[in-house]
Amino acid sequence: MAWFGKKDPLQIIGFQTYGTQEHIYARGRALEDETIDLAQKGTIQLLLNSWKRFETDEIRHAPLSMHLSDGRRMGVTTDDHGYFVLDKTVGDLGKLVNQENWLTYEISFDMENTRHQILGSNRFPGSLLIPSDDVSYGVITDIDDTILHTGVTSYMKWQVIANTLFKRAHSRIPLQGAAELYHQLHRGKTGFEANPVFYVSHSPWNLYRYLEFFLSANEFPKGPILLRSMASVLGMAAEGHIPHKEHEIGNILKTYPKMTFILIGDSGEKDADIYLKIAREYPGRIRAIYLRSVRRRSRTERVRRLTEQETDIPILVVDRSEEVAQHAKKMGFI
Structure with a gap:
């Protein structure tokens, strides 16, 4: 127009x-x-x-x-x-x-x-x-079914549609313990750091304010929010293009070549495949991968088999935020 x-x-x-x-x-x-x-x-x-x-x-x-x-x-x-x-x-x-x-x-x-x-x-x-040069690491996280239940893995995505249309942003409930976990990672081992948190979602930019409001209302650490175009959501992207999440994560790693990262996602979509590909393309840059398990057992089992092939970096498929926190503490992240 x-x-x-x-x-x-x-x-x-x-x-x-x-x-x-x-x-x-x-x-x-x-x-x-x-x-x-x-x-x-x-x-x-x-x-x-x-x-x-x-x-x-x-x-x-x-x-x-x-x-x-x-x-x-x-x-x-x-x-x-x-x-x-x-x-x-x-x-x-x-x-x-x-x-x-x-x-x-x-x-x-x-x-x-x-x-x-x-x-x-x-x-x-x-x-x-603009992250400080002396941060310990960065966190790159998915939103959908990682910190917010969206129903991305539901049949025909009906839960995504229902949740978006019929639930207000401030009434959406984050997955238990997620906000505190992200604050622990943001504050780091000393408790006084400012490790950057990047939020990457398959949602379209039309939902930017909705997601920004949700993250703020539930007191997640403030961070860049990286969504995708409606054309990409509708499958109209050019042939041969790099998937949105892979593209955005690659840009972040290229922008901060001296920074290492923790990747957080879920077992429902393609997070495991994308994260493992990123880890291989950027050796030494990924410190850990955490994947929250979703309801579909077949997908979770596929991801578990996939991650068992990777031995260079720790990869955990978890049910609760506490499992991530325990491992992160053991690794010296928090």
Whole structure:
């Protein structure tokens, strides 16, 4: 949809991403503001919000400006679906981060004469993580059926649809002990570290705010949230493309070549296959793989057989968060 000539309020959603002291990797999306209140109750409002998340009016080919706290400004333009990616070497970013290593910025529509209505001022918040050079390790984790029961392995994915459409984000219950486990890994062995946690999901970007709200409401450590395009979800990705999760994990490892990682997923989908492939492609970079078992016994058994072939790194298929915590303590991670 063209972005000239419309009068609906606009917004820019800055996704939580990551970078380095010399490089910015910022992502987000420009949309017409649908006023989705994730905390609002009522079945009708819940269904309306679910519809709004997928029936989005993107702002295509819109010039935007990113504003850093030290006065620097960078331009970027949205694509055919309203998304933007600012992938740029900048330098001197370390001085702009807070105690938890987050760099906050503002992004705005770069236009002087327009009939669009901007909610409040034409400045929208965003943030990206710049981990310290002395962290002990990073954590890369799945969301679906790893920290949040989604029903990804259910027949025809019906539970995924039902949970997304009929459950509010703040009423979704995380898997027992998951939030505390992730805080233990985030704090590390000393209890005072700031090891980065990256959340990678097969969910589409349309669910970004839903998942961001869920993670925040359940007090998971703040971290980059990396989702995928709707075209990829619907199986419309180009032939020969690298699977989303494998692509995102590879990018993280390339961004932080000196950092080692703990990978956490589940036994229901392809996490074991992807994680083992990553471990072989990046020898010495993966310290442990933890896979939460799902209800389907046949899938769990297949994963157990698959992981038994790997002897270089510890791989655990677990039922409870406590099992991960016990092993992580034994390994000196926490």
